[in-house]
């Protein structure tokens with residue numbers, strides 16, 4: 001059992017959790033994730049490790065409510081216990097001093113971008129960050145991102161805060177201004193990562209994205225997470241989650257992530273209508 | 285035994301196991317055979333003529349004293365029989381169910397020369413179930429701690445055997461398992477209707493009661509490396525991580541929605557219980573028309589599982605003919621009874637999807653058998669121009685598994701063969717790295733439960749010697 005030691009609301013559908021998992025906290029590196037299962041009937045879902053505190057023995061995750069499992073997790077609170085947490089999984093981000101690195105986070109994608117931005121900065125990079133959200137109150141980690149960036153740009157789709165528009169527009173502007181950019185990491189919804197890769201491709205800027213396919217085991221055993229990268233089949237949970245954005249078949253990934261739309265809807269309806277199903281290990 | 289009695293015994297027909305009728309069982313996940321009653325078991329046990337030089341023992345990879353335990357069954361001493369088996373086989377309820385007996389102990393049984401062989405597997409299963417169901421499983425005496433600690437990586441049959449053997453010798457044993465439930469393929473691969481999960485649970489529980497520590501959610505190579513285990517207090521490590529990397533066919537359309545590896549399909553259903561969705565949260569696509577590609581046990585398990593999700597039909601596509609199918613005869617027979625269809629000498633060449641990327645058909649080509657290959661089986665060759673399409677919405681690929689790279693990637697000193705399997709000394713399970721042993725599917729590639737256990741047995745003896753003498 002893995003106890004939730006702290007819960008913070010970041011926006012009305014996004015929460016930060018600290019979870020006691022001392023061994024994972026010691027081992028994890030930027031770019032890695034955990035797979036967790038809330039209860040006996042639960043699904044295994046992957047979530048990025050955003051941060052860790054080796055003293056406290058906790059890891060930090062940031063979760064957006066999108067379906068049944070994430071909704072149930074977001075109902076849990078301090079003292080409640082998660083049945084299974086396994087990790088750290090995936091390969092850590094390759095960190096080196098590229099020169100100037102642009103870190104692009106879209107929506108909840110800012111959560112995994114933050115530890116990478118911090119690690120890149122510690123390695124000596126100059127960090128320019130672009131973070132965006134649909135609307136102002138969905139924007140997360142603004143202060144954290146500011147603290148690791150030389151420059152921070154903010155965008156909202158509806159113009160309620162920062163630039164009116166998409167993160168890719170800011171990135172395009174930087175390129176048009178002929179700013180020196182040696183490396184780009186973009187994490188967010190798949191269409192956003194695709195757009196970022198399309199913006200940098202003509203300029204040959206090395207661009208990494210972090211893929212979020214549907215997973216089951218997270219150890220390379222099932223192949224659920226397979227994607228096509230550079231024409232080859234890769235398993236995101238062991239070969240990734242980060243890949244060269246210029247080589248990823250994003251459209252295939254989008255289609256594969258829609259595999260269970262019908263089932264996800266049924267699960268969510270069951271969850272909303274049957275109060276009794278909301279079972280998890282409550283804290284004292 | 286005098287010749288007259290032998291003759292009498294030979295007259296007894298092989299006793300059938302009562303089983304659920306096919307129409308009923310394709311709609312549930314309960315075990316197919318019900319197992320022998322005590323009367324049937326005693327009758328079957330009488331068929332053994334108690335050979336002085338029993339060939340059956342040599343046919344069993346762990347050399348169970350078969351005539352001895354069968355004599356005890358004939359005398360109605362079921363608990364004693366169970367204890368006799370457990371001297372050499374820690375998991376009889378499992379082996380009695382899943383061993384390919386027809387290729388092992390029963391293949392060489394003398395009675396089988398003229399009649400049907402003694403049903404050794406069924407008897408083994410009966411006594412193990414009898415002992416467990418009566419709660420008469422006794423914990424053996426555990427000697428005082430030797431001061432040595434062993435880490436076992438992977439909780440499949442190989443790892444569990446090593447853990448049981450070494451704890452009985454007084455060593456402390458910790459088993460690290462990547463998934464949330466121990467048992468390896470026994471829990472995530474082999475379906476409930478062939479091996480009920482409560483049996484695996486009981487075996488794991490037995491090990492716990494003997495003092496084995498089992499840590500789930502621990503992916504070695506990620507959470508801790510082999511080197512870290514060795515420097516953090518473990519005196520030896522056994523790697524029993526299985527063959528858990530699914531092969532795909534490298535043909536167009538394999539990433540369409542609806543194409544599964546057998547591992548994913550079976551894991552969703554067995555480990556995550558997707559057949560009880562939405563009671564359980566993990567979904568699986570049930571499909572109207574399902575094809576399974578492959579001819580082994582895994583293909584049969586996937587196909588019979590698919591049948592139980594009530595599609596219109598389930599077809600096995602196999603590139604050779606029925607005679608070459610590696611699956612157990614009993615399983616093929618069960619599958620046919622349940623309504624499984626077969627397309628032999630057929631191979632998929634591409635999967636075809638709709639505009640949303642969902643599988644809608646598979647294009648196949650007919651094959652014919654040519655010259656024998658390295659394995660001695662005749663090589664299938666495509667017949668030019670014989671392509672045809674089948675409409676399907678779920679396809680399950682069951683063409684085998686390779687070695688998972690997580691441990692080798694973080695332990696470069698381990699020598700591997702060209703398929704990525706760990707190379708060991710056959711008699712001891714020693715790897716190229718001091719203090720590290722390996723066995724089961726990670727060494728052999730996809731093999732069997734009993735071979736994995738046999739590897740575990742030999743490795744545990746070598747580990748014990750290494751721990752007591754310190755000599756590598």
Ligand SMILES: Cc1cc2nc3c(=O)[nH]c(=O)nc-3n(C[C@H](O)[C@H](O)[C@H](O)COP(=O)(O)OP(=O)(O)OC[C@H]3O[C@@H](n4cnc5c(N)ncnc54)[C@H](O)[C@@H]3O)c2cc1C
Pocket residue numbers: 033043045046047048049061062063064065066067068069070071108111112211212213214215241257258264265267268
């Ligand atoms: C390596 C990795 C890291 C991730 N990190 C985070 C993170 O830090 N924070 C966060 O909020 N989410 C993260 N995700 C996504 C998260 O796993 C999914 O949101 C979650 O599985 C949805 O489960 P659900 O039952 O709530 O929703 P469901 O009802 O299952 O699905 C709702 C929606 O989410 C999509 N989805 C379903 N399953 C997955 C899945 N396994 N992965 C991705 N999308 C899925 C579906 O396409 C659907 O549109 C990550 C995914 C991966 C692969």
Ligand SMILES: Cc1cc2nc3c(=O)[nH]c(=O)nc-3n(C[C@H](O)[C@H](O)[C@H](O)COP(=O)(O)OP(=O)(O)OC[C@H]3O[C@@H](n4cnc5c(N)ncnc54)[C@H](O)[C@@H]3O)c2cc1C
Pocket residue numbers: 382383384437438439440441442443460461462463466467468469470473474502503504505524525526527528550581582583585688690691723724725726730731732733734736
């Ligand atoms: C569907 C199917 C049906 C089968 N049917 C039969 C049958 O009827 N009869 C028969 O004799 N054989 C059968 N087999 C084969 C048999 O199951 C295997 O040969 C046997 O289970 C191998 O045992 P093992 O201990 O080597 O590995 P496994 O049973 O594969 O167990 C390995 C375990 O190690 C864990 N692991 C892997 N990597 C790590 C890591 N890095 N850290 C921690 N843990 C890790 C895995 O999660 C797994 O639990 C079948 C196989 C399949 C897939």
Ligand code: SF4
Pocket residue numbers: 343344345346347348350373379380383385388389390404405408734
């Ligand atoms: S363990 Fe397998 S091979 Fe050995 S006696 Fe039992 S069924 Fe036969």
Ligand code: SF4
Pocket residue numbers: 331332333334335338339340341350351354392393394395402404
């Ligand atoms: S070979 Fe057959 S008859 Fe002879 S001892 Fe073994 S089981 Fe009995």
Ligand code: FES
Pocket residue numbers: 214215216217218219220221222223224225226235236237238
């Ligand atoms: S999630 Fe199963 S192989 Fe990646």
